Amino acid sequence: MRIIRFEEKQSQNPVLAAVTEENKVYSLPYSSFLEVIEVAKTKDVRPVDLVNEIITQSVPLTESFDELKLLVPVEAPEVWAAGVTYQKSKEARNYEATNGKLDATTFYDKVYDAERPEIFFKSTKERTIGPSGDLFLRSDSNWQIPEPELGLVLGSEGEILGYTIGNDMSCRDIEGENPLYLPQAKLWARSCSIGPAILLAETVEDPYQFEITCKIYRNEELVVEGSASTNQLKRKFDELASFLRKDNIVFPGTVLLTGTCIVPPNEFTLDDGDQIEIEISNIGKLINPVKSQVAQVAK
Structure with missing residues (x-):
């Protein structure tokens, strides 16, 4: 499971998303990779299990992975x-x-x-x-x-x-x-x-x-x-x-x-x-x- 950030076309705002092995892209309801880690820790689950739970209740984006304007996946301090x-x-x-x-x-x-x-x-x-x-x-x-x-x-x-x-x-x-x-x-x-x-x-x-x-x-x-x-x-x-x-x-x-x-x-x-x-x-x-x-x- 891969985590990415991309720029949303309409708003130009950054969006966090998960990419499956099949290259399907799913938006995540979090602002950053580190938030995924923190939420998983709070729920006492692995980050990959948290993301998989979200994916099973979502539909993939209509845009393909190659069509996205990718940003740095984490804003490393x-x-x-x-x-x-x-x-x-x-x-x-x-x-x-x-x-x-x-x-x-x-x-x-x-x-x-x-x-x-x-x-x-x-x-x-x-x-x-x-x-x-x-x-x-x-x-x-x-x-x-x-x-x-x-x-x-x-x-x-x-x-x-x-x-x-x-x-x-x-x-x-x-x-x-x-x-x-x-x-x-x-x-x-x-x-x-x-x-x-x-x-x-x-x-x-x-x-x-x-x-x-x-x-x-x-x-x-x-x-x-x-x-x-x-x-x-x-x-x-x-x-x-x-x-x-x-x-x-x-x-x-x-x-x-x-x-x-x-x-x-x-x-x-x-x-x-x-x-x-x-x-x-x-x-x-x-x-x-x-x-x-x-x-x-x-x-």
Whole structure:
């Protein structure tokens, strides 16, 4: 069962809805994903059972899922991200930090094997966009890529409420120049997107079997394609969430991105007009165009 938000055509107001495995869409009488969680807790039922009860007494929307103008499925007050959680990510970070010396070892090797994972602040709800929204390129970077990741939607205790898709945009040249530049390499306006849906956690039998694909199009031509699985992840999701909540406040609806295993070729950088498509099995496809802020100003 997936939870989405979309913009109602007539009123342009946000609507919360559930999407079944058959892709039928049912409006829900709640204002947000977190309200679903709270009502289910009050009634002492699982969120999926609450939603199923509503669906059995409702009729699906006449519009299909593909016709809806989707919004971020949850307005995450904060988005955090974990780094170097896959072998591929470790190799890419080493390449950036050593000017292409593939056999060199760095602090990225240390954090990959360390007890403590790398977790960094990525975004706020004001900086985060949803499906079809424009992602911005950073104006002072010449080497930028998307990072397709599975996102954990967390409760106030750091518990995993659901799974979504995240795009952790990254400036490889800025991070490679100096690790202290990580916040600038990761966080700027419209540098993060999440969506298109939240897959309820209790409906997932094995979260380490998600298949992830990423495609990048330029002038409608496929220029980058990669795939991975969460079974390649070095760390467990509960482990990552536990380090985020350690001596910290976790606001309900916080999203924790869990790292990437898909890295474009080292000679590739995003350009104005590119389109990024990230798909994760059973969750959906997150599509975002890319815009250069420099190009927008020039126009």
